[in-house]
Each structure stands twice: as structure tokens, then as C-alpha cells.
Amino acid sequence: MQMLKRVHARNLVEWAKNRPEVVVFSGDLTTSCEVDTFREVYPDRFYSMGLTEQNMMSFAGGMAREGFTPFVHTFGVFMYRRALDQVEMSIAYPNLRVRMFGFLPGVTTPGGATHQAIDDIGVLRVLPNMTIVETGDATDVESVLDVTEGVDGPVYVRMIRGEIPRLFPATQPMRLNTARVLSQGEDVALFTSGICTEEALRVCHLLRDRGVGIQHLHVSTLKPFNDPVVREALAKARKGVITMENHTILGGLGTAVAETMAEIGCGVPLRRVGIPDSYMQGSSKPFLMRHYGLDALALVAQFESLLGERFNISESQLAEVRLGTYYSEKQQEAL
Amino acid sequence: MTWQTETERIADRIRRCVLDQTIKSNGGYLSQACSSAEILATLYTHLMTLGPSEGPMIPPPFTPGTAKTHGRTGGVYNGAKAPHLDRFIVSPTHYAMAVYAALVATGRMAAEGLEQFNLDGSSVEMIGEEFSPGHEVTGGSFGQAISQAAGIAVARRLRGDSGRVWVFMSDGEFQEGQVWEAFSIMAFHKIDNVAVFVDVNGQQVDGRMKDVMDIGSLAAKLMAFGAEVAEVNGHDVGALAQAGAKRPSDRPLVVLCHTEPYRGIALLKPRYPNLHYVRFSSDDERNLYRQALNQWQEN
Numbered sequence: 001m002q003m004l005k006r007v008h009a010r011n012l013v014e015w016a017k018n019r020p021e022v023v024v025f026s027g028d029l030t031t032s033c034e035v036d037t038f039r040e041v042y043p044d045r046f047y048s049m050g051l052t053e054q055n056m057m058s059f060a061g062g063m064a065r066e067g068f069t070p071f072v073h074t075f076g077v078f079m080y081r082r083a084l085d086q087v088e089m090s091i092a093y094p095n096l097r098v099r100m101f102g103f104l105p106g107v108t109t110p111g112g113a114t115h116q117a118i119d120d121i122g123v124l125r126v127l128p129n130m131t132i133v134e135t136g137d138a139t140d141v142e143s144v145l146d147v148t149e150g151v152d153g154p155v156y157v158r159m160i161r162g163e164i165p166r167l168f169p170a171t172q173p174m175r176l177n178t179a180r181v182l183s184q185g186e187d188v189a190l191f192t193s194g195i196c197t198e199e200a201l202r203v204c205h206l207l208r209d210r211g212v213g214i215q216h217l218h219v220s221t222l223k224p225f226n227d228p229v230v231r232e233a234l235a236k237a238r239k240g241v242i243t244m245e246n247h248t249i250l251g252g253l254g255t256a257v258a259e260t261m262a263e264i265g266c267g268v269p270l271r272r273v274g275i276p277d278s279y280m281q282g283s284s285k286p287f288l289m290r291h292y293g294l295d296a297l298a299l300v301a302q303f304e305s306l307l308g309e310r311f312n313i314s315e316s317q318l319a320e321v322r323l324g325t326y327y328s329e330k331q332q333e334a335l
Numbered sequence: 336m337t338w339q340t341e342t343e344r345i346a347d348r349i350r351r352c353v354l355d356q357t358i359k360s361n362g363g364y365l366s367q368a369c370s371s372a373e374i375l376a377t378l379y380t381h382l383m384t385l386g387p388s389e390g391p392m393i394p395p396p397f398t399p400g401t402a403k404t405h406g407r408t409g410g411v412y413n414g415a416k417a418p419h420l421d422r423f424i425v426s427p428t429h430y431a432m433a434v435y436a437a438l439v440a441t442g443r444m445a446a447e448g449l450e451q452f453n454l455d456g457s458s459v460e461m462i463g464e465e466f467s468p469g470h471e472v473t474g475g476s477f478g479q480a481i482s483q484a485a486g487i488a489v490a491r492r493l494r495g496d497s498g499r500v501w502v503f504m505s506d507g508e509f510q511e512g513q514v515w516e517a518f519s520i521m522a523f524h525k526i527d528n529v530a531v532f533v534d535v536n537g538q539q540v541d542g543r544m545k546d547v548m549d550i551g552s553l554a555a556k557l558m559a560f561g562a563e564v565a566e567v568n569g570h571d572v573g574a575l576a577q578a579g580a581k582r583p584s585d586r587p588l589v590v591l592c593h594t595e596p597y598r599g600i601a602l603l604k605p606r607y608p609n610l611h612y613v614r615f616s617s618d619d620e621r622n623l624y625r626q627a628l629n630q631w632q633e634n
Contacts, residue, residue: 047489047524052516055482059520062486065402065472068493070486086513089476090483094465095401129401152403 001323009034027074061090076102076117106246112282122251132222134158138166143173185213189237240306244273346376352436366610368433370536370594375437377575386414388443410471418496426480431463478511507539522561542608569594
């Protein structure tokens with residue numbers, strides 16, 4: 001598995017080259033949100049907004065009304081939490097082309113409750129006109145800008161940063177409202193998002209060897225949530241459904257899947273892996289994933305509970321799994 | 336007739352129009368019209384460079400969707416968008432009634448339009464939204480319009496437009512933290528094509544700002560935040576015009592317009608300071624206002 005650094009920093013500069021309508025706003029987190037290179041290359045299109053998040057969101061709405069596309073960069077919490085009314089009334093209600101890049105989802109920061117976006121999807125999913133996408137690897141980060149381009153309204157992008165893996169081939173970009181199918185199987189439909197997909201891939205690898213049929217889908221669009229690929233997977237699941245997300249189990253992927261299951265009459269049990277209904281503490285990502293039940297072992301435990309079997313998977317076995325690059329099933333067939 | 340006389344006549348019409356509609360609707364934001372009539376009249380007749388209204392004289396009913404799907408906002412009543420023309424942003428949209436009345440008084444909307452005020456299904460809403468006549472953004476959640484205006488102003492600067500962005504605010508809004516964020520950012524980015532007129536009527540829903548939450552000297556605070564500040568009698572159209580004619584080169588202009596919340600309608604005075612929304616307590620009271628309207632001497 002290839003690891004890459006500062007993917008967004010490079011990608012945004014290249015992508016914005018011939019898009020003069022794109023302006024970048026930063027809330028005093030320019031390097032932290034990987035827009036320092038953009039600031040150097042296009043100083044005239046970079047707006048330092050300081051710590052004025054409420055102002056920054058409304059200001060973005062004003063510029064978007066005039067035909068510019070503000071790319072607002074700060075930590076997710078400072079947009080959906082601190083400035084929710086501004087996001088709603090200055091951006092979502094008039095359905096403006098503002099892109100909100102929300103960094104530090106869930107366990108990806110040791111910054112504690114103030115910095116961890118654990119409920120952003122739940123909060124923003126209920127906003128009319130809002131589109132929500134989440135990145136899980138370098139390919140997602142590289143292609144999410146193209147995904148936003150086609151959306152004529154606000155988009156919240158749940159971003160990962162720093163050193164990130166490439167799980168999916170660079171030639172297979174993220175597509176709006178289309179899950180990546182990573183494996184086929186008829187026992188369990190497994191939906192994972194963001195950084196959880198990498199964790200789940202380790203588990204799937206071992207469980208397949210133990211004869212469990214898993215349809216594994218990487219979901220990157222949280223709103224809208226009417227992807228036929230998701231519905232097909234649910235309809236095929238014989239024994240149960242599991243969701244795994246770097247978000248509280250309320251309001252995010254698990255809830256969206258539960259709603260869809262109810263709508264289509266999918267009568268198998270659902271298990272939701274995610275942050276319990278709780279704020280977290282400031283600690284490392286591995287600690288938080290273990291402590292709040294968001295790691296591979298937690299996922300194994302849910303498979304065991306769902307299927308009534310013990311798989312005897314150890315931590316060292318999980319650590320030994322070497323992840324390659326995951327071609328989506330359908331695209332794999334086409335190769 | 337001098338322009339001052341004409342502008343005062345428009346201000347008078349704004350008050351009368353809002354009084355009339357308040358009686359018809361058995362309630363309305365009457366005090367806001369009393370304090371802001373000269374400000375709106377001076378902006379519309381003297382300060383703002385606007386094209387003719389592009390809105391229908393009788394506003395269409397509310398239709399679901401956004402400015403984008405409809406291709407227009409209530410700003411069409413303030414004329415076309417063009418590089419040399421000004422823009423008008425209303426922030427405290429509880430003043431909508433006064434704004435509608437200003438449109439009627441300046442011939443941008445028919446009087447029948449105001450009669451749709453607060454009726455079910457009408458776009459002439461009680462608290463203006465971006466589809467309501469005269470309104471270009473949704474400002475009713477206070478403190479947001481000034482930031483949106485700053486965004487519009489920066490976009491206009493990038494395009495090289497010569498037109499200004501005029502913003503109407505009220506003093507109670509300055510209790511919102513976002514307002515100060517907005518003035519900080521305008522000073523930092525040297526946004527000088529924004530001119531803000533503030534109705535300093537000292538009033539908010541619960542009563543006098545002094546009692547609810549006194550915020551001290553707006554002028555001193557705004558100057559400290561980098562704005563060019565003028566203070567005028569908000570009922571003196573000459574002073575309003577003179578203050579608005581200034582165009583500082585590297586900072587926003589703020590004109591603090593000191594006003595009386597019962598100006599021109601003496602009947603309101605006994606209600607002071609509970610003036611936010613005037614609802615008649617009895618038929619007798621409503622009749623008193625009706626008499627005042629009938630006896631109104633048109634300027």
C-alpha cells in the first residue's frame with residue numbers, strides 16, 4: 001500500500017489553475033488545511049479570514065452569489081458547529097456554490113472534543129440543499145474536487161490530510177453517489193466510509209479466508225443517499241448488514257443505511273460500528289479507535305455477534321495483513 | 336421643489352403607508368418605519384445609483400426554490416445588476432414593511448403589493464427573505480448580511496465594478512459577535528466600496544438597548560475596528576446625504592443615524608419602549624390610529 005503526503009496541497013493548485021472563479025478562504029489554519037501552497041501560487045485568490053468563522057461562512061455566501069466559488073478551509077467543527085446558522089442561512093438556504101473542506105474528522109486528531117468532528121454528517125445531513133462527501137484515501141482526495149464541480153449547490157467535504165494511503169487506483173476516481181464495490185459476497189453487506197475502509201479491508205481479508213461472504217462497499221457520498229449500488233447490496237445481504245464509520249453511530253452512515261433498509265424492507269439485522277453516543281478525549285488515533293470501538297477488532301466482534309460464530313482473529317494477524325490497491329469489483333472486471 | 340422636500344415627502348409616505356398597512360393587518364413593524372423613513376428615503380432618492388425596478392409592480396406569490404432557480408432575488412426591485420450601478424442589502428429584515436413602503440413611495444412597487452403583506456402564500460413576507468421585494472439576501476438572522484455584503488463587495492472589486500454596496504442595519508444587531516468579525520475583515524482587506532447606514536433607534540425586542548444590553552459607543556467601537564464613521568441626525572435628510580457622499584479610499588463607511596422610534600406618529604409614544612411589533616389591544620385603539628391616518632396631512 002502506497003503512502004502519500006499532502007495530496008490536497010498539490011492537487012488543489014493544479015486543479016484550480018484554469019478555474020479563476022475558485023477562491024480559497026482560510027480560517028487561520030492554512031498549513032493545517034494544506035492550502036499554504038495555494039496561497040503561495042495564487043496570492044490574489046487567497047483570503048485570510050482569521051478567526052472569524054461566522055463571518056467567513058456568510059462572506060463565502062456573498063462571493064458565491066457573485067459567481068465565485070469559495071473553497072472554505074478550516075477544521076470541520078468550526079463550520080458545522082460554530083457557524084451552523086451562517087452555513088444554513090447564508091449558504092444552504094440560497095443553495096450557493098460554496099465548498100466547505102472540513103478537516104479533522106473524528107479520531108484523526110488528538111485535539112479532543114473541541115477539534116474532533118464526530119457529528120458533522122449527522123448535523124449537516126438534515127440541511128436541505130446540502131451535499132456531503134467523505135474522503136478515505138489519496139485517490140478520493142485527488143478526485144473529490146471533480147465531484148464537487150458537478151454540484152450546483154453547497155458541498156461539505158470531509159477531508160483527510162497529511163500522510164494518507166492510496167487504497168484505490170488513481171485511474172478510478174471517486175464518483176458522486178456511487179459506492180466503490182470492494183468485494184462480493186452474499187452473507188454480509190459491509191458499508192464503510194472514510195478512514196474506516198482501510199481498517200475494514202484487513203478484517204475482510206481474514207474473514208474471507210474463514211469462509212464469510214462479504215460485499216464490502218466504500219461509501220463516499222453521505223448525502224444524497226439513494227445510490228442504487230447501496231440498495232442492490234442491501235437486497236443481496238442474506239445474514240445481516242454492518243456499517244463502520246469515523247462518526248457517532250447517530251446520524252451518519254449507519255443511520256443512513258438503517259433508513260434505506262427500512263424503506264426497501266430489508267429484513268436482516270444491522271450492526272453499527274462507530275463512535276458511541278459520546279464525545280471523545282484527546283488521544284492518539286490508535287488509542288481512540290481501540291477505546292471507542294472503531295478498530296478492526298471491534299469490527300470482528302460485530303461480525304461474530306451477527307453470525308453467531310467465533311473467528312479467533314488476533315491483533316497480530318490483523319497487523320500482518322498487507323493491503324494492496326483495491327480495484328472496484330465492476331471496474332476490475334473491465335480491466 | 337428642492338430634492339430635500341421631495342425626499343422628506345417620500346419619508347412621509349413611507350410612514351403613512353406602513354401605518355395604513357399596520358391598521359389593515361392589525362399589526363406590524365410600525366416603529367421601524369418611524370425611525371428609518373428618512374434613511375430609506377435618502378438612500379432611495381438621493382444616495383443610491385439604481386436602475387429602474389425590474390420587478391412586477393404587483394409581486395408574484397411565493398414559489399419554492401432559490402434565487403438561482405428563479406434567476407432573480409427581490410433585489411430586482413432595486414434595478415438591474417450592472418458594473419456602474421449600486422446594490423442595496425437589507426440586514427434587519429424586520430424592517431421589511433418599511434422597505435416595501437419605500438418601494439411603493441418611489442414607484443418601484445404598486446400599493447396593492449404592500450396589501451399582500453404577511454398574507455399566506457405571498458412573497459411580501461412579514462420578515463423579508465431574499466425573494467421578498469427589495470431584498471437581495473436573507474438577513475433576518477442578524478449580523479449575517481454585513482458579511483455577505485463584504486463578500487459581494489470583494490467580488491465586485493475583483494471584477495472592477497465602480498458601483499457601491501449599500502447596507503442598511505439597525506443598532507441592536509451590533510450585539511451580535513459576527514458584526515465585529517465582519518468589520519475586522521473589511522478593515523483588514525481594505526474593503527472600501529461598502530457604505531453602511533445604521534438606524535440607531537436604541538431599541539430591541541425587549542425594550543431599550545440601554546436596559547437589555549448596553550453596548551456603549553458604537554462610534555468609538557467602529558472607529559477602533561477600522562471603519563470611517565459619521566454620526567448624524569437620522570431624520571435630517573441633508574445630513575444623511577452629506578454623510579453618505581463620502582467615499583473613503585481604504586475602509587468601509589458607516590453612518591450612524593440617530594433616530595426616534597416614534598418619530599412622526601405621536602400615538603406610539605406612550606408605548607415606548609415596547610415598540611418592536613405594534614399590535615392593537617382593542618378596536619378603540621385601532622380606531623385611534625385610523626383617525627390619525629385619516630387626518631394625515633400629506634406633505
